[in-house]
Amino acid sequence: MSLSSANPVLPLPQPFVKNTCEKGENVATYAHHSALRSGLPLGGIGAGTLEFFPDGTRGAFTGLNNWEKPLGQLHNFRSGPFGDYRVANPFAVWVDDGRDQPYAFLLQTLSIGTAPAVDGIKMAGLFPVAELSFDCGDIPLSIKMIAFSPFIPGRDEDSGTPAAFFRLTISNKGDRPLKVSAMASAVNCIGSWNVARYNEALSEGNLAGIIFRKDRPDPFDPREGTIALAARHTADTDTFICDSSPYVKKCFRDLAADDLIVAGWDQFSQSGSLPAGLGPQRLEGEFGEWIGAIAQRQRDPLLPGTSTQWEFVYAWHMPNHPNGHQYERKYPDAWAVVEDAFARFDELYQSTVSWQNSLVQHAALPDWLADALINNLYPIFSGSWWVRDGRFALLECPTHHPLLGTLDVHYYGSIPLALLFPNLEKSMMRQFAHYQLADGYIPHDLGKNRLDCPSTGTSAGPRWKDLCSKFVLLIYRNVLYWQDEQFLTEMYPTLIRAMEWQASTDQDGDGLPENEGMDSTFDNWIMSGVTPYTGSLYLAALRAAEECALRMHDPQNARVFHERFIRASRSFDALLWNGTYYRATTDNDCTICQLNGQWYAHMLGLGYLLPS
Structure with missing residues (x-):
């Protein structure tokens, strides 16, 4: 099993060019090579956003109280697309048919280190919901992802949740049972300086994940707080956490794909599992970055014609804002956001898409107008303050x-x-x-x-x-x-x-x-x-x-x-x-x-x- 060579160039923000899009049933669908300056913003009212791009990358993060300067380069020592936060949070899939060599690949069109990428992606977006379909070449899998954040008219608090929700669905299109595993990863971007960052594995109840922190937090640094990446553990999956792993091999100037290391990739690509990681080690040198990952492997092979799902949540909690955040009244840290997100995952998703459907499917509106009415709501997420006192x-x-x-x-x-x-x-x-x-x-x-x-x-x-x-x-x-x-x-x-x-x-x-x-x-x-x-x-x-x-x-x-x-x-x-x-x-x-x-x-x- 293999994928063909993916596009090695990340289309970072650039002057506007005509988008490559196709007319879907009700909404424009963008291909991975669409030269979009912005992605679909996930996040919450007054909480900042994480943009999801048609090439499968996620970046331009403003959850660090940094609306004026979305997170780009992880450090001012670095430059170029591979030094950007946008490539530092990949999803990946592993598959084994029991006959050929097991194969793993990133769910984006940019290869990192030794990790290959998918051949292509199509993304349909109606704010704040993105639906991605991945081209896996000759691998007999259908892979789709839904990413969203709650945006529910009249429910202000739920619509201000500082989190991005992801549901990955994998279907076996072949004629043989397949072992499959899914991985989510993220780099620690807490604080204005990378020194003293550390990652901590955490398992509570049916949730497993990583909390990204910083030792000796600076109460005056608006980028300090907590971030959490988590998955829901189920009885039919084995869950693996690689809490801390080096992400970069060198410090200065342009980084190339070979200068990055996806957490636990060597082991994941062979077995769909992850090494335990280095534990909550404090990052001591300015040259380094910590990345963490969660993998979930199906215990039983995926039979032909059947599907399986995984859910992940990426949440943040950044209290060092001059006026605080409304979400602090409900959540003490990012892990509390994760717990609430998983507890109400389905209901929040259904409530979000229901008002969209009322426009897209039931209102007598042209497709282009319904698309415009929905997608032009994004500034309520991406350009808002909602502070602690209301x-x-x-x-x-x-x-x-x-x-x-x-x-x-x-x-x-x-x-x-x-x-x-x-x-x-x-x-x-x-x-x-x-x-x-x-x-x-x-x-x-x-x-x-x-x-x-x-x-x-x-x-x-x-x-x-x-x-x-x-x-x-x-x-x-x-x-x-x-x-x-x-x-x-x-x-x-x-x-x-x-x-x-x-x-x-x-x-x-x-x-x-x-x-x-x-x-x-x-x-x-x-x-x-x-x-x-x-x-x-x-x-x-x-x-x-x-x-x-x-x-x-x-x-x-x-x-x-x-x-x-x-x-x-x-x-x-x-x-x-x-x-x-x-x-x-x-x-x-x-x-x-x-x-x-x-x-x-x-x-x-x-x-x-x-x-x-």
Whole structure:
């Protein structure tokens, strides 16, 4: 039995090129050679993620409180694809037909050391579930893997589990019984420095695995905590743990495939078992890395036409965050995450895929739209903070501009959050209300990599003219979605002050705010006077504020907002209509989003804002 030579080059993130994908029944399927810049993120809300790529590798790990810099090179001494964390966590399979030499191979298309790889992989992904099929060449096996993390509308805590779940299914397609074994491995990446890392084998009940730790932990290092890799032990399997094994042969510069060692590979490739490892030895030198592995071998041969399954969980627990994590309220360490994950593995998976199926299989949506609606939810995992005291916020851009809660971006991107996880949306709105300035202005964000240091905007000059209107529209949207009058009562004083600030930006009595430079979501685009983008948002906000006032039995403010709307709508039409379209600037420019307020008004049932 053998596999043909696999692709030796790891397609690490690179400039975008056209993806190689095929149209599946309901979702695009990517091949291992697809040049994707990102994988499917596994992890949890506010917990960080581990990306799973179509070539079978897993990397770009942000579970170490490192949203701004996903884990790449294991050490700054090293470079190139083989020095990357992405290749350091391989799965593998061993098979013996009792006739030829036993054979073992990695479940990825990149060979490491003496370990060969599969010929190819196809991956179908609907966030946060990936389904991989492996091409084993002439080996008579069908191998499939499901990887997922819980993402269940309305179940915030379960959707914030800091773990990736894996289910491996192997089927015998041949005519002879086969002995089979499966292995999962991971490198210890705890701490900003590799010295003093150690791996500890652990077996409790029906679980067996490895906890990755660091001796003398630094309470100020955000990358310190615990990671666990575990499997479920069953009566029909033999479980082997290689807790600690050297992963690299050399220290500096580019690493090649031959410079890496898969844990216990010589023994696994012969017998499907693993050596015991070196025990919880402390890593003493900066040149080294520890890798650990778990293997499970079927005691009875797999008969032709039958299948077997293995389940693995990779979990993390990183408490050294300035504000902590919500998951710390439930889990004391990574092993506790593993225990809970296995206890509810099936239920969490079924609950995750059930809402996907409601869109993919039952909604009257084109495949491409269902795919887009589901897969564009990933920032709720990959770009979120959910801290110990319950505060939640989304990052504008984790790696380049890590502002939390950015309101003008949240205005566009928070519809799924409000529908699926309303308590998290409430948290963000309450934080912005808390930081409203004395004059009524709503800040631009909650802070850069923090939740307690809001700014008024990212561009120089006057305060932004779109934020207060957007804040009011978000309040009314959420009230409509949730039918939560208590939330409106809580937010109403903040709404009134925000609308008064917005009204004060009318400098000439036409009823519309005047832009004064770089003072909107367009950052460095200089605008002056009345503009359709800011103006239409204000018109929509006036209508939303009027409806909120009516709900609050406040006829005086309802009348004020209605009268302001009538005057502002007339001015908007008189000042900006050029006979053919509403101009974006004094130069008769036209932009695709300039009537953004009308979009939101339609979405909220507020009617037309301008004369027909």
